[in-house]
Amino acid sequence: MGKLAVQKYFSFMMLIITLMMMIFTIVGLYGGDAYPSGNMARALLVYVLPLLIAGNVILLIYWLILRRWHWALMPLITLLCCIPYTGTLYQFRSVDETAEKQEGLKIATYNVAGFGHEASGFIAQDVLAEMKKQKVDVFCIQEYNDYSGDKKNSESYKEYFPYMQYGLNGHYAIYSRYPIKKSEPIEFPASANSAMWADIDVNGQIFRVYNVHLETAGAHHVYYRANKMEEDGYNVQGNRLLEAIYGSYTVGMIKRAGQANILAMHIRDCEYPVILAGDCVDVPYSYVYNTLKGELSDGFKECGSGWMHTLRGKTPLRIDYIFHDKNYEGLSYYMKELSYSDHYPVFLKIALKKEE
Numbered sequence: 001m002g003k004l005a006v007q008k009y010f011s012f013m014m015l016i017i018t019l020m021m022m023i024f025t026i027v028g029l030y031g032g033d034a035y036p037s038g039n040m041a042r043a044l045l046v047y048v049l050p051l052l053i054a055g056n057v058i059l060l061i062y063w064l065i066l067r068r069w070h071w072a073l074m075p076l077i078t079l080l081c082c083i084p085y086t087g088t089l090y091q092f093r094s095v096d097e098t099a100e101k102q103e104g105l106k107i108a109t110y111n112v113a114g115f116g117h118e119a120s121g122f123i124a125q126d127v128l129a130e131m132k133k134q135k136v137d138v139f140c141i142q143e144y145n146d147y148s149g150d151k152k153n154s155e156s157y158k159e160y161f162p163y164m165q166y167g168l169n170g171h172y173a174i175y176s177r178y179p180i181k182k183s184e185p186i187e188f189p190a191s192a193n194s195a196m197w198a199d200i201d202v203n204g205q206i207f208r209v210y211n212v213h214l215e216t217a218g219a220h221h222v223y224y225r226a227n228k229m230e231e232d233g234y235n236v237q238g239n240r241l242l243e244a245i246y247g248s249y250t251v252g253m254i255k256r257a258g259q260a261n262i263l264a265m266h267i268r269d270c271e272y273p274v275i276l277a278g279d280c281v282d283v284p285y286s287y288v289y290n291t292l293k294g295e296l297s298d299g300f301k302e303c304g305s306g307w308m309h310t311l312r313g314k315t316p317l318r319i320d321y322i323f324h325d326k327n328y329e330g331l332s333y334y335m336k337e338l339s340y341s342d343h344y345p346v347f348l349k350i351a352l353k354k355e356e
Contacts, residue, residue, distance in 0.1 A: 088284035119149030212278035
């Protein structure tokens, strides 16, 4: 009797865990629909969706092994609801080998981290060589640095990209092989980050290209400050460090949400087809992702393949994006594992409409 009681108790606890996992996952899928301020717990669930999905897979296997088919329905239904989300991270389609042979417009975005602030100019030139190799037409750069030692990067870039515009403080740039008709920066209140846009004339078709870099306040800044304080002899307590990480990250989330709203309103009033590219510092299905995507297409979901992540290191997150006007067909979307930054460059090629 004792053994049977333990088994029943364990099964009951597993049922409760399955139910809670289902609730948390479903809430997380809609966590990006609400503004983070006042809905922080819901918004944070978006960031652990991959873990919640993995938990549901384990629970599905568990109930199937026990042949509890009715309880297995809960994780199964939850996983079916997650299919659209998983499509933002992984696409089962194969690479279209013909895409690069088709005529179109190719856009790239890359947070270059100041080209490593090295003086030789090697990194900046190697990045340019990669853009040439990928036959990029429009290149959006974040954390741009125009000088490598005494060399001006824009001077060497203009041979391949004859048109370019800077953003605020020269930390952003849009390089183009097509004429830039107009460009303006977009300033974010109380932030060192910003965005810019450029109207680009592609054989008579005007596209408005947005180059964005949203608020970067987060855990890595707190860790950096904590390490510096410990090096200076200060005692950094673990619980206070966690509080600082949580506080810094949540403030960053709220700031990014406000910045996304500013950009969304700007895009709404634009008369031209829009391409938005850059470092959004947020994951798929977050409020920032949903707001910036809006009525645009996520290029990866449309024409990408395999696993998509854009942040280097132990946490391979997808935080860099290229969204485009739905009236233009996406041909290819991919990233390249360059080692010059903590980000990977992302590439999108869209088909251009033929003149009637």
